[in-house]
Amino acid sequence: MAFGARILKTGMAVTLALYLSVLFQFSSPVGAGIAAIFALQPSIYRSWRYFLDQIQTSTIGAVVALLGGMLLSNEPIAVGLVCILVLMLSMKMNRADTVGLTLVTVISVMEASGQWEFALTRFLLTLVGIFSAFIINIAVFPPKPREQYIQQIENVFNSLSLLLRTAVSHEMKESVFRDEKNALAGSIKALADKYNLFEEEQKKLRRAKYSQSRQLVVYKTLLESLQKGYGVLDAIDRHYFQAERSEETDALFDRHLEKLIKYHELVLLKFEDKLKPGGSELEPWVNDNDSFLESAIRGYDPEKTGQLRLSVVATAIFEYGYQLERLDKVAERMNRPAGEDKE
Structure with missing residues (x-):
């Protein structure tokens, strides 16, 4: 209890x-x-x-x-x-x-x-x-929703990371995977509710500070990244295993998911200012994401069973990667002095 x-x-x-x-x-x-x-x-x-x-x-x-x-x-x-x-x-x-x-x-x-x-x-x-x-x-213990939000982001990412790493390899028991996925959906819903609370507070303030507005953008981008990651899980669960695929296809999807999870982890560390200067370069990840989509749809044959399903999964993974690129840019701006970012 x-x-x-x-x-x-x-x-x-x-x-x-x-x-x-x-x-x-x-x-x-x-x-x-x-x-x-x-x-x-x-x-x-x-x-x-x-x-x-x-x-x-x-x-x-x-x-x-x-x-x-x-x-x-x-x-x-x-x-x-x-x-x-x-x-x-x-x-x-x-x-x-x-x-x-x-x-x-x-x-x-x-x-x-x-x-x-x-x-x-x-x-x-x-x-x-x-x-x-x-x-x-x-x-008594006044609510601190912002600190709680950041802590929840870390906890949700840990759950998402585990499920994405085992989704394509299908190493986790199906019943356990479904239970963990449903729990993750509930956690993301709770995060969305908390973000709505922040947004409500800011809209009701007559003059929200610039730093508060910038912080709200950060919270929204963090939430959207987790939502896109969950979208990948949902696409894999609905479509991936119903499609005809080779070992090379499994390896391609599994390898790129591992890269995106690592990228997501590095960007979160960048938000906490725990990375060395130049510790997470944006461009290589962008190129990897583009290359993955090209490889995933190369040789698309509608006659093969479930090829359209694989395209749906590949698109969800690409969108997750694209959202991480946006998150990385927001992290870069957050690490600059506020005066440099304000126009």
Whole structure:
């Protein structure tokens, strides 16, 4: 069972919410604990946005629920109708991510059947829970998505490297290969979600610094390189072994994949500034990639079984190599002083 910072912070947020509820002498502090669970977010920026958005939607939900309770009582059909109305309002306001906790507030308030003191207490409990989660998120192990992203890049590359090195040689058990490939797909999806988080933060900033914009380009290029590598794995899995091929073909594909993996590894080291000057030259890798594609499609014969499939795999490998060339150029620019790169 995995135990991480998010699990710890969730428990601490619930604890703080319950203690604050007792301190303010609320009769039933459970609502604050529920709100704290919903409100914990993966970044400080999202915590702040969620805090503001949730206050808006919870206020609207509490008011509508209070009116609904006064006019319609707390019959189940009335509660359902009010929930539908609040849900529609939240969607109209583009606050879909806050609807869960907002509906909890609505149901709690309608339980009072129009008693505004009780409704106010329920609303304040929700705010206490949101506030507790926000405070814990910024005070205890604050999220460091950029450091986590780089670490995830390294871990995903290690998994990708292993699978690409054994894909053509077919040395890994098929069941193990599929499991590892599915796990890799999930890891790349998690990376893409984290990149979207960075992009969201930068778009919301009124004036993003040039260094932040450049860093975002780096993150995107790193992600795209891994995605292209996974595309090679997928192409091999779908097409390579269904094609008629010789030992020389296997050797050609296997050898070039090994070169690209090595190239990918060197470029990642270049990002970390661990290579000696001139330790990774771009031009030889470019020539190798072009030569591979020419060799792979040379003598293409549509009459042979699965030749088109081999072309699909060769194209995926070439695109992976081309993406690594782009990554290498970005690494070169990153190693220059910012003033030299800015136009």
